Every structure is written in structure tokens, then in C-alpha cells.
Amino acid sequence: MNQWEVFVMDMAELAEGKDLALSIRTLNTGRHKYTYKHVRCMVSADLDKHPDRLQVRMGRGQLSAARFSIQVIEEIRRLPAKYA
């Protein structure tokens, strides 16, 4: 199970059952901890619904008590190819 974290200004950004586009960072231990990916994903407050876990921080870094499960559907490549 992977652990992820997301920053939001408003919990409404994490609508359940919708295909979302988020920047999430990995909390898996090791040298890559806290690096980001742009992903398409689904989230749910039901912790058993999706394979990975997601925790949430608000705009100034405050950790929310809410926990979600998350399914990463795919990585979104926003980076223009010339910088790859």
C-alpha cells in the first residue's frame, strides 16, 4: 500500500466518486519521500475502497484529520516534451 499526501484549500476539492486531477506527493519512506506526481485518481472516505492511502494538508500546511483511500488511475504528463 502506498501512502500519499495532497494539499487543498478546500475539502470540496476531494469529491468522492469523481475522476480527479491532483498533484500528490509520496509519503513512502526513502529518498524519494515528498516528491510529487500529477495524477488522475479517485478518492473515497471509505478506507477499504481503494488500494492506497491519502492524507490531506490545508493551504498553510495544517494536517487534516480526514483520511481517504485513493486509486491512482494514471500519471498525467503536463511537462512539455521539449523539457523531458
Added chain:
Amino acid sequence: MSKISAPRSNREFVEACVRHGDAVRIKQEVDWENEAGAIVRRACELGAPAPFMESIKDYPGFSYFGAPLSTYRRMAISLGMDPESSLPEIGAEYLKRTNSEPIAPVVIDRKDAPCKENILKGTDVDLCKLPVPLVHDGDGGRYVGTWHAVVTKHPVRGDVNWGMYRQMMFDGRTMSGAVFPFSDLGKQLSEYYLPRGEAAPFATAIGLSPLAAMAACAPSPIPEPELVGMLSGEPARLVKCETNDLEVPADAEIIIEGVICPDYKVEEGPFGEYTGYRTSPRDFRVTFRVDCITYRNNATMTISNMGVPQDEGQLLRSFSLGLELEKLLRSQGIPITGVYMHPRSTHHMMIVGVKPTYSGIAQQIGQLAFGSKLGPWFHMVMVVDDQTDIYNWDEVYHAFCTRCHPENGIHIYRNTTGTPLYPFATPHERKYSIGSKVVFDCLWPVDWDKINDVPTLVSFKNVYPKDIQERVLSNWVAYGYPPVK
């Protein structure tokens, strides 16, 4: 000029600090995730020696040096001065050196440059190979650049800029940073690169000599490579980058080369800031794509941990902002006695001492200060007379509370330039760097009669005849008081 013997690299600086008792060597393993940041923060809040952390979890062979210039003692050491030097002495030395002739840098051969000892290119490039710290819990990311210089060059005019603009690691090859539109890099981008959609080459240098770092965060109009030369009394030693035409300090510990993308932005922040808060919102900011990393053997990453006073964000910036304003006001012939910013104001208040020889002098000072390149970084100018000791807050505060007329002495300027970091600013003002400013005029009005209108300051020094003062001073212990230091 007498020979200056300032530390020429971060390594020499660490040694000098350890020798003077101004740095401690931490041998036990420290975690890059929060622990290192917490050590630096506590050292700042206590005014303690700088931590040199020799063993970092997950990163054998690397070390950290935190809080490099968060005390006046370390600032004196960085300038090659006696650590006991007073603040006015350090300030006078900075003014003397930065008013001297510019000293051009020299470019040395790659093979002589320590920063080229290890080179990562192509698929080897990964910022996670560097011990990038999570400085404060809850930050938007691990910050690569907290005490560093971002090197760029104007492609037509050729002006080189080194600026300290924070840089967050977004992923192994991407950083994002807060480059404010009124900064030298912000202007290069908005004037040249962004309208053309051209990528701007950059190089981030980490683990600089302390005077190179001082130059990178000094708001001076002098190009930073020359400024380092003037501060250290010898040419800065530079070396060509691997993947672009820029030149970087050869003795730096770590160099990160790449391009600033004009057409791609990722999120940056939040981050603990010099005001003592996390204020600026998470936002899509200037984005840096990394092509190459070079570093010294046993490289040291430097860390500044900004938060409540006092760290170098307040101490050093108050120092250089104050002194650069002093130079500006003197260049305009204003009869000032000096300029001082208390670090504890988080460089928000300029205190200016002046001989009030004509009307409106406080507003003239305020308008020059706010209208200058320095202006966005502070919002209060307090002007006191030449009898008030600008370094003595008790005297300044007394003058403010007794001489500043609430209606005639407070002048407000609206819709000026601000920064997104002002804690008191509205969310809208932060988003667009809109500021507002205030001058506190603590001078007796020039049109008051000196004898009949101006109140007399009732102090030991001001109301008693000299012979009485001397008698009281020389008898003080005889009266039964302990001696006064």
C-alpha cells in the same frame, strides 16, 4: 585597502566558526526529514552556535551547515573581522567595502574547480540524490534552495544576477520557486524570457562562501560577482557550467544546472518565511527543470530555517537593507546620522536618524525608501532626530510615542508594491503583491519655535550642567551604588 582575510569558501567558514565557538560539530546521525530543520530552528531561536551536521540519514558522505549567518558574531567572522565587533562596526566595514572599486571575478579551469568533483547528467540526474531537507513539518516540499544563489544572465545586456530565491523540490528533476516580480530575476523573466517564450538558463549554487551568500541576498544594484569581490577584497573564482554558458562560484559545494520554463508551472509552497509565519499561499510558481548536478566530495548542503526571529532571513536582510538605504539617502545628500532595522521587526521597519534641517524631510526619506528597489521589503519608516540613538529601541520607542503626531506625523501611501509574504495583507493584496506603507515622523516640526514650542527632553544627560553630571558620575559608587558597566 588593508588586506582582508575573510573565509573564501563554506568549508573555511565552518572551520573559522568552530574555532571561535560559533559552530558545533554534530557527529550523531540526523534525519533530513524535520530533525535537521528543528535543530537549525532551535539554534536560531536561542542564538546558539551554528550546527554542522556530519551524518545524515539516507545520505552517507553529505553534511549540513545550518543557520550560517544568524548572529552578528558569525557575520563578523564571515567578513574576516573580530567576532566581538559591534553592529555599528560591522556596518561601517560593509559600507567601506561596498563603496570601494568593483573587483571583477576570474574564471578558472574546470579541472581546478572543486564543485566539479562529481557530475550527474542525463538519466543520472535526480535531486533525491542530494540530502534535500524537509525544513519545517507541513512545508509544501523539501527545499533545495534555502541558502544559495540562483545564477542567471540577461541574454542581451549580459548582466549577471545571483539572487537567493527559495527553491522547492517538486520531483527529481523539477524545482519551483518564489521569484517575486520586482526581484532582479523576476524582471529578467518578465522583460525578456516570458514574452519570447524562451527558456532561461539558470544555475543554483549551494554551499557558497558566506560573502557570496551575503551578496546573493543583498539588495545592492552592484552585480553580485563584483560585490563578492568588493566584500572579500579579492576576485571571486568562477567556473563555467557543464550545460550552459553561465559561470558559478568554483568553491560552491553543489551546483544544479538547468532551465527556467516559460510555459510550464508547478505548485510551490507553503513554506516557513522570515516574517515568522507561513503566509504566502501554495501557488503555481516559477518552475526550474534540472539538466545537470555537480558537487564536491563530501558536499555540505547549507540550510537557512526561516521562522520567528532570529535567523539570517531577518538578521542579514535587516543589515543589508538598512545599509543599502543608508547609501541611497547619503547619495541624495540627506543629512542622516544612520539607518537601522531591528532584526526582530523581520525587516519591516526602517529607523532613520536625521538632522531635521528642513520641512518634510521625514516624508522625503520615506518616499525615497519606498520608491527604491528596497521598497517592497518593508512597510514602515520611522524617522527620528540626530539626538536619538537609532540602535537603542528604548530611545526610538520613546520618541515615537511622544513626538509622532497621530494626525500630522503619520503618512500613509496606498497601492504601492508589497510582497505575498506580508502577514497583515489581505489575500487579494498578497496575490498581486500590492502593498501599503507608512511613515512615522518623530521629528519636531521645523516651524515650531525652538525655545517656546519644542518641549525640553528631561534626561540626566540633557538637563544637568556638565559639572554636576561629572560630580554625580564620579561619586556614584561613593553614594553606595554598585558600579555601572
